[in-house]
Amino acid sequence: MYRYLIASTLALGAVTATPAFAAQPVAAASASASQLKAQDVVQHYSTLVYANYSDTITAAKQMQKAIHAFLVKPSQATQDAARQAWLDAREFYGQTEAFRFYDGPIDNEDGPEGQINAWPMDESYVDYVVGDDNAGLINNRKIPITKKRLADLNEHDGEENISTGWHAIEFMLWGQDLSDTGPGARPFTDFIDGKKPNADRRRAYLKVVTELLIDDLQSVADQWKPGMKKNFRAEFSKGGEESLRKIFVGLGSLSRGELAGERLEVAMASRDQEDEHSCFSDNTHRDAVTNAQGIQNVWLGSYKRLDGSELKGPGLRDWVAAHDAVAAQKTSLQIAKSVASAQAIPAPFDQAIQGARDSAARAKIQATIDSLTQQSKDLVDAAKAVGIEQLNLVEP
Structure with missing residues (x-):
């Protein structure tokens, strides 16, 4: 989510690869530019994007089924199953964030990104919080709970x-995170009539906000659907080098401005739980991993699908390797390092950001920030190697 990000052209930078990642191959290093066309990379990217969004929708619908079962019969078991389904679906959505930041269907002027994944969230805007049992639209029975009304209220009079979106659902399933050692612990009885005021509206809200999320995800996926004459993919797939530039912008902006900056640096500086991405479920460490993985997916042209199959094709790495094998290898190493660094971030994230500046936990988060920052510079170098001289990337 944008809070104070600005567009900027990143300066070029070098990277020193560490031996731990030296085994990462550049498969297309021997390819020539004549064997691989920019169009091949762009078209495979479109295929990968549609596959990732399709898997996200499938996983979100599985989450919807689990939430429905919870709402029909609230219990600890059904609540736990709904929570796990949310976590499972986030694994796929997190990887799609590499498809942002270039005025595409997810975050152009009319895009639903703000309805899908906006954060940080003022919990009291939706439901009760400690110290205010009557807070939120759920406890205001004058406000209708419909998809249109919730969409209209999203970020109304304050970001x-x-x-709506993933984090509104997350809050409804977990509640406020008041624990130093685990996630939120909203009781399932919040959804049982007679156990908590406005339980009926709480059930309605969770049902409707989940439906709206799936609608919004589907609207984005439809713009990447193959075989259409007038959707975003139809034009993007014919865009050649301009579409390649957009792909680079998406990866570079997520690397530096959003993931390293907005999602990690801000929380490191504030040490505030409210600045972590998935604060109610304590899933922020996985958000970082899936974002980093999404970047690697696009770079390599490889994506592991929900059914376990692997989608493979020409990625940015192959196009860069056809022009400059050294730049391709250097960027591949740094991206692999970022994924590994993100995987090493301790959980829960809200506790990892506490303590002394030189604490082991904070050092691991800082290592991820540093790797992602260098990665964005390497992506600029890689783009330059294929003739793209300037990338207007999002920077903090």
Whole structure:
């Protein structure tokens, strides 16, 4: 989510590869530019994007089924199953964030990104919080709970007034995170009539906000659907080097401005739980991994699908390797390092950001920030190697 990000052209930078990642191959290093066309990379990227969004929708619908079972019969078991389904679906959505930042269907002027994944969230905008049992639209029976109304209320009169998307669902399933050692612990009885005021509205809200999330995800996926004459993919797939430039912008901006900056640096500086991405479920460490993985997916042209199959084709790495094998290898090593660094971030993230500046936990988060920052510079170098001289990337 944008809070104070600005567009900027990143300076070029070098990277020193560490031996631990030296085994990462550049498969297309021997290819020539005449054997691989920019169009091949762009078209495979479109295929990968559609596959990732399709898997996200499938996983979100599985989450919807689990939430429905929970709402029909609230219990600890059904609540736990709904929570796990949310976590499972986030694994796929997190990888799609590499498809942002270039005025595509997810975050152009009319894009639903703000309804899908806006954060940080003021919990009291939606439901009760400690110290205020009557807070939120759920406890205001004058406000209708419909998809249109919730969409209208999202970020109304304030960017933290979030009423829709992944994190609104997350808050409803977990509640406020008041623990130093684990996630939120909203009791399932919040959804049982007679156990908590406005339980009926709480059930309605969770049902409707989940439906809206799936609608929004589907609207984005439809713009990447193959075989259409007038959707975004139809034009993007014919865009050649301009579309390649957009792909680079997406990866570089997620690397530096959003993931390293907005999602990690801000929380490191504030040490505030409210600045972590998935604060109610304590899933922030996995958000970082899936974002980093999404970048690697696009770079390599490889994506592991929900059914376990692997989608493979020409990625940015192959196009860069056809022009400059050294730049391709250097960027591949740094991206692999970023994924490994993100995987090493301790959980829970809200505790990892506490303590002394030189603590072991903070050092691991800082290592991820440093790797992603260098990665964005390497992506600029890689783009330059294929004739793209400037990338307007999002920087903090």
